[in-house]
Amino acid sequence: MKEKKFQLYSALFFEFLKVGLFTFGGGYAMISLISYICVEKRKWLTDEEMMNITVIAESTPGPMAINCATFTGYKKAGLFGSLIATLAMVIPSFIIICFVAYFFEHFMHIVWVANAFKGIKIAATLLVLDAGLSMMQKMKKKTLPRAIMIVSLCIMFLSSVFAWHLSTVFLMIIAGLFSISLFYIKKVCNKTNEKEQTK
DSSP: OHHHHHHHHHHHHHHHHHHHHHOOSOHHHHHHHHHIIIIIISOOSOHHHHHHHHHHHHHSSSOHHHHHHHHHHHHHHHHHHHHHHHHHHHHHHHHHHHHHHHHHHHHHTSHHHHHHHHHHHHHHHHHHHHHHHHHHHHSOOOHHHHHHHHHHHHHHHHHHHTTOOOOHHHHHHHHHHHHHHHHHHHHHHHHHHHHHHHO
């Protein structure tokens, strides 16, 4: 039993260490790799659980990728598992940022380093796009989620074109309130129908 726990702790640590060490572009870019490790490779989460965790991680304070690691670690191995997964995600970034901050001015004067960062930006954008498309494909094929997604995409596109200062958090709150409202309307309608049928 202790050996199995140790194996799980080790797996959580090294898998999330790899994510923290080799993924550039922030939380959204990391989601694609986290999803691959947790859903496809390790089978720690289902597709739906991964989507739910992503939404919760985005809605709660702190970096999204670290929140995802914390939630996954807690689900698989409790409080200690969440600490291990979180530390594994943070350690590479902490060490690299300390190193880069110390030598930043020297680094940016090197032509190949500056060009490498340009390439990393493009790769990070593609990783974010991959994560979005992957989640869209795994979304339940229902009218409401698709309608919310299309409307949100249109609003975000228009806000970019017309330079509106619109927060994604605001969009998420509106979408959440809209879904809750529809859920309660359906609930009330079902109860009304049941009462009419019993009469």
